[in-house]
Amino acid sequence: MSDLKIEGYEFKPGFKGMAKDTSSDQTMFKGVHWGKAMMWIFLLSDTFIFSCFLISYMKGRGSTIIDWPNPSEVFGLHVFGVQVPLLLIAIMTFVLITSSGTMALAVKYGYEKNRKMCGWLILATAIGGLTFVGMQAFEWSKLIHEGVRPWENPFGAPQFGSFFFMITGFHGTHVSIGVIFLFIYAYKTFAGHYDEGKRGWFTTMKGDYVEVEILGLYWHFVDLVWVFIFAFFYLW
Amino acid sequence: MSEDFNNNKTIQAQSSEAISGGGSGVGVDADYVRPAEVADQDLYHGHSFITKWIFCQDAKVIGVQYFLLATFTGIIGLILSWLMRLQLGFPGLAPFMTAEHYYQFVTMHGMIMVVYFLTALFLGGFGNYLIPLMVGARDMVFPYLNMVSFWSFFVAVGVLLASFFVPGGPTGSGWTLYPPQAILEGTPGSGWGIMLMCISLILFVAGFTMGGLNYLITILQARTRGMTLMRMPLTVWGIFTATVLAMLAFPALLVGALMMSLDNVLGTSFFMPTILKAGEVLEYGGGSPILFQHLFWFFGHPEVYIVALPAFGIVSDLISVHARKNIFGYRMMVWAIVGIGALSFFVWAHHMYVSGMNPWFGFFFATTTLIIAVPTAMKVYNWILTLWRGNIRLNTVMLWCLGFIVTFVNGGITGIFLGNVSVDVPLSDTYFVIAHFHMVMGIAPLMVIMGAVYHWFPLVSGRFLSEKLGKWHFWLTFLGAYSIYFPMHYLGFIGVPRRYFEMYDSPYVTSAVGMNEFISIAAFIVGAAQFILIYNIIKTLKTGKPAGHNPWQACSLEWLTPTVPPEHGNWGDRLPTVHRWAYDYSVPGAKEDFITQTTPPSEVAGSKVEKT
Numbered sequence A: 001m002s003d004l005k006i007e008g009y010e011f012k013p014g015f016k017g018m019a020k021d022t023s024s025d026q027t028m029f030k031g032v033h034w035g036k037a038m039m040w041i042f043l044l045s046d047t048f049i050f051s052c053f054l055i056s057y058m059k060g061r062g063s064t065i066i067d068w069p070n071p072s073e074v075f076g077l078h079v080f081g082v083q084v085p086l087l088l089i090a091i092m093t094f095v096l097i098t099s100s101g102t103m104a105l106a107v108k109y110g111y112e113k114n115r116k117m118c119g120w121l122i123l124a125t126a127i128g129g130l131t132f133v134g135m136q137a138f139e140w141s142k143l144i145h146e147g148v149r150p151w152e153n154p155f156g157a158p159q160f161g162s163f164f165f166m167i168t169g170f171h172g173t174h175v176s177i178g179v180i181f182l183f184i185y186a187y188k189t190f191a192g193h194y195d196e197g198k199r200g201w202f203t204t205m206k207g208d209y210v211e212v213e214i215l216g217l218y219w220h221f222v223d224l225v226w227v228f229i230f231a232f233f234y235l236w
Numbered sequence B: 001m002s003e004d005f006n007n008n009k010t011i012q013a014q015s016s017e018a019i020s021g022g023g024s025g026v027g028v029d030a031d032y033v034r035p036a037e038v039a040d041q042d043l044y045h046g047h048s049f050i051t052k053w054i055f056c057q058d059a060k061v062i063g064v065q066y067f068l069l070a071t072f073t074g075i076i077g078l079i080l081s082w083l084m085r086l087q088l089g090f091p092g093l094a095p096f097m098t099a100e101h102y103y104q105f106v107t108m109h110g111m112i113m114v115v116y117f118l119t120a121l122f123l124g125g126f127g128n129y130l131i132p133l134m135v136g137a138r139d140m141v142f143p144y145l146n147m148v149s150f151w152s153f154f155v156a157v158g159v160l161l162a163s164f165f166v167p168g169g170p171t172g173s174g175w176t177l178y179p180p181q182a183i184l185e186g187t188p189g190s191g192w193g194i195m196l197m198c199i200s201l202i203l204f205v206a207g208f209t210m211g212g213l214n215y216l217i218t219i220l221q222a223r224t225r226g227m228t229l230m231r232m233p234l235t236v237w238g239i240f241t242a243t244v245l246a247m248l249a250f251p252a253l254l255v256g257a258l259m260m261s262l263d264n265v266l267g268t269s270f271f272m273p274t275i276l277k278a279g280e281v282l283e284y285g286g287g288s289p290i291l292f293q294h295l296f297w298f299f300g301h302p303e304v305y306i307v308a309l310p311a312f313g314i315v316s317d318l319i320s321v322h323a324r325k326n327i328f329g330y331r332m333m334v335w336a337i338v339g340i341g342a343l344s345f346f347v348w349a350h351h352m353y354v355s356g357m358n359p360w361f362g363f364f365f366a367t368t369t370l371i372i373a374v375p376t377a378m379k380v381y382n383w384i385l386t387l388w389r390g391n392i393r394l395n396t397v398m399l400w401c402l403g404f405i406v407t408f409v410n411g412g413i414t415g416i417f418l419g420n421v422s423v424d425v426p427l428s429d430t431y432f433v434i435a436h437f438h439m440v441m442g443i444a445p446l447m448v449i450m451g452a453v454y455h456w457f458p459l460v461s462g463r464f465l466s467e468k469l470g471k472w473h474f475w476l477t478f479l480g481a482y483s484i485y486f487p488m489h490y491l492g493f494i495g496v497p498r499r500y501f502e503m504y505d506s507p508y509v510t511s512a513v514g515m516n517e518f519i520s521i522a523a524f525i526v527g528a529a530q531f532i533l534i535y536n537i538i539k540t541l542k543t544g545k546p547a548g549h550n551p552w553q554a555c556s557l558e559w560l561t562p563t564v565p566p567e568h569g570n571w572g573d574r575l576p577t578v579h580r581w582a583y584d585y586s587v588p589g590a591k592e593d594f595i596t597q598t599t600p601p602s603e604v605a606g607s608k609v610e611k612t
Helices: A014-023 A034-062 A087-111 A115-145 A158-190 A210-235 B015-020 B049-054 B059-089 B099-135 B143-162 B192-221 B234-265 B289-323 B330-346 B359-387 B396-419 B421-427 B431-461 B467-493 B509-543
Strands: A077-079 A082-084
Touching (some): A077 A087, A115 A158, A158 B234, B099 B431, B143 B192, B234 B330, B289 B330, B289 B359
Antiparallel strands (some): A077 A082
């Protein structure tokens, strides 16, 4: 944001600049789009939701009297007769992190007003997300097939099933909502809504490529949360 | 669709206009305000009854919608409290009052009053109406989201009230909804009731998040030219901090409600320990009921301040306007609000002293709890110092403010009792607790709401509420509320437990019976007195005295709109430009006893205005 210019306002670097921005009139975050500021605050709130989930999970896992199942066995896959621990999860994580990369590129091409590249990269991100949700559905059905339920679990503590389905389900819902929006945004990009500044349905905001970045923030957040879920569920 | 929008002209740098203003003594540079950073907001103007008044995107209409719906639910909460007092004061008089119904009414009264009445009224009602007007914005920054926020609240209320009509009725587990009782057979509404409660809370949180994002971004990013954070009225500061708290505290409630729904519907055991029922072990096992208490109170304690902080802010403004003095220690007031907000996240386990915890844990939470008394006391001193040697108008608004200070100090002092573990343990779950929290977060914020209604009604409707009816309303409410809650301290000291359906033949029954009858009669009168306000409002809308422009001679922006009541877009062609804080009352050397926020320095050159 170093190239940002505001008439009558002189930016200062470092903490002094932060204090100056904070004590100035009109806006606290200079040049930041309303929607972008909103997304950051929403994500902060959402962080608290996932923190509550994960802390509850730690409490539940820490205080159970029945042994917790061994994640590398439960989440392992038999491939060509070899038991590979955490194979599926590794692929899922790879796909999701890659989709973060394509999203970041989409934002870059968006700001360069490269409509086609931006649209294709959003579409690639959406397909990455869809793949992730698909693999998660496969993992769920595999576990359900093996007898894991929210209320019971043949491998050990029943809370394993409860927390696993609840937390990955809540995260999967986030990914699915993201995928839906990615498809919508891909359409809007290809249709040129962001180039023309076309307004959204019933809203007064003019279309702008900043919306791609806002959706990108959400998408990176969902990925980051997955890293934590991955660490706490699969590696612990 | 382009004709739906008022394509506002982009704002030109208006510095030339400021320079041409006045010009006596003070250099013209003093009037300079930076040009606008952000282009003027386009608004969607409704043009049918449905888009203007029902699915409306105007924050002021949404504020009134929130206000009306919250008041409606509040009246249901009031009626429930009457039924409870009927049972407590005169057991057996009403044949339909079974123990089950009593618990259901206790639960619904608590949840409705805290979440669906006070929170929705302060943040949804006053927040929506006042924030854009006070910071000089045309509307909330996301009007569509704002509309969805209200309608989510509407559905949440609908789901909540639907639980009265499902098999088993509403949940009767107390407003804290503690598991395992909440979802075990034997507790009223353990099936449908608790499920609808959880769904309703989740909807409320979702709707509130949409509204809350609006309030925060409007305050942070959509202030008008010259409006710095430290020039905002304290009302905005209170609502802002409360919204931050809500954004961080409601997630815990959401998670708790979700996990409890799963325990209830799917049979998971997040909160359910191994349970022996009539000699049989239930399917549940291995969960932690204390975990729910932590989640609930991590929400529940900040929730107290979500209700209290807007009240602090609003009452500061009301006192300042009606004492014709600047608020004493404005910056201290701001930092106290922020400090109380931050501290409120570190005190939650003081609600759980009797749940069983490490004594050091209790020590920690007692310490943090008592530290909150410091910024709170600062605020009380500052209110009193604002009144001190002020030019006080002893009207209805001021009476409510004074009533607030008294009840708030009273409830705050009993809070110091309950914050200490060793004092709390014997007082826990007695009527002393009921008296404490009704005083501090029931009656005190309610006094502010009433004061705010009498204060801002002329802005919303253009007419004054009747002072005569208002004084009756105030004195009946104030004295009546004291008659209800003051004796409850005594009941608590003699050990009368809360949430008991009936006292039967307990040893303290002799002294408690007469007192309970007295409290109940007072409660009936206070409840009935609230209908004076409704009558007053209806009467005023028809025949009230027209208020005109800025009837209280206030400084803040909401009174300075070109039309009263303000229309959609608030400011006509041009947004206001702010030159000072909202508290320049009785400034020495000024022509009038107030200088509005939009008055440039050159117009009041000879007066000793505050530098803000």
